[in-house]
Amino acid sequence: MIRRNISLTETALPQVVAIILMFIAGSVLIDGYFSSRSMISILVFASFVAIAASGQTTVALLGGIDLSIPAVMGLANVMTAALSSQGWPFWTVLLVIFGFAVVIGAMNGLLSMALNINSLIVTLATGAIVGGAVLAWTGGTPTGSAPKWLSSFVAPSGQFVGLPLPGVLLFWVLFSAVWLFVLHKTIFGRWIYATGSSPVAASIAGVPTIRVWILTFAFSACGAATAGVLLAGFTSQGDVRVAAPYLFSTVACVVIGGTSLVGARGGYGRTILGAIILTQMTSLLIALGLNTFLQQAILGALIIVVVASYGREAAVADRL
């Protein structure tokens, strides 16, 4: 491990404090907020965003951004509902979905790194292609229906193997453990941080940077596909457009969590906190009866304030 000075901006303390403060505020201001029921539903919604943002986090660690996440989520969402209702066994549905996700993600990574094009534009283009193709396939109308067990798996009131918790939460714990393990305990995870910190230096040190970009974007697409499949249980019908809000919300929870979009600073643990903060904030604003549109405006302002409080970049004079 590399030892370095730990300042406030490098710990997740502000995020944890924010979560506790919002929890206290909610319990005081809102009736029924302090109940396991409302806690569980907040966590279930947070799990969708956090899983969708898992890839955004790893891509951000490379200094990239993935705007094709909503399209891949939509693809997975539609395929889950459409193919399941055609009688495909669930594992073959998953096989097809993740096959597509790996190909799309690998394309994103290859084009961005090998041709040195900003990933923002590459993923914008692939997102348009994937989203458009799915819309053309379905004719733009919601199709199919998700398997029943998937709906109860993600329902906040659901139970899983006798525990009073919805299955999706246990899945999220497992998913996070795998993601954190890969990022922090494997050589591949080290490569991600090294490449994000300085692609040139990493390349000289023998890191296969192009392969790292390809694999990371493939991982990102798989994370998005996972979220899309889970979302199908929630929406029951398949529709590519249900994932549209995840374009900005995945970026939002990455930056609120404290992962820098410039690369190499942060991690998935922070995104988990970011997703909880984002969901808590939204549910507080809804419960306080604020106009939905103003909520969006306040969310925008909060993102700026939160990032300005700890995510400031160095001044030019300090980078000489």
Next chain:
Amino acid sequence: MPVSLKTASAGLTSWAFLLALLIVNLINSPYMLNAQVMFGMLAVAMPLVLGAMAVTPSILSGGGGLDLSIGPLMGFINILLVTSVGAALPGFAAVVVLMLIGAVIGGLNGVLVAIVRVQPIVATLGTYLILSGINLWLLPIPIGPAPDWLLALSRSVAGIPGSVVLLLIPAIIWLILLYTPFVRTLLAVGGDDRVAFSVGINVTAVRILAYALGGLIAAVAGIALTALIQSADASVGPPFTLQVVTAAALGGISLAGGRGGMRNGIKGALSLFLIQTLLTDLGVSTYWQQVCFGGTLLLALVLNSNLTAQVLSGWRRR
């Protein structure tokens, strides 16, 4: 301004691409070869062209610069124009006031980026959410009509299509700026802000001005949008953000900053518009249009990339 051979040839390629698109469009639909139809098409293309010009200064300013709030800002101006400013003030005064409002909002983005030092994508994502939220709050349902003078602008002013008059505003501003140190300073900051800082350029001020200029042009784009739709609608602005970023990239502007100019935005927007027109005339569904548009963007990116340029120059040497 010195222009390297490589950028000059890249410029020629994208002009050739634009010309080819125009010719294919004309062959496919000969009815377009008519001044009236051309003017009508220009009016439809104008919000996108002006929007692409509005996003250009922020990209040029470098440091990951990109103003994502252009779309919602166009929508905000659209709403102000129809609901309050346009009704309260005569045409010319209203245009000036709206441009100032646009410049102030753009300048605030610049302050967030250059002084508060939030990453540009995050800062302008924040203002994107704020503005589109305020737009929907101000105007949950579309209303009309637009002020009378805008109707005139949608037809023609002294023989010139009204929409082209609007294009002249940012074009003249940019031409004037080309004769001041501003544009060169902007490109220097975008190229490498540390070097620019070292030679004594006020990097902070240049970046703020770049975003303010973008906001000002976005206001003009909002006016063009209102002239086109003749009403106020909170939902039309935000989708422009992705379109104008695409147009800028398609026009060959370097997203790393420091290279390019307004012509890139204009070229890209016109190309994007001509692609859309061609596909519509060919009877391609909007969904497949989206696929084609993504594919074109990818192809343009691959052809414009450094690696492709290296491979091509390698062939030439042999």
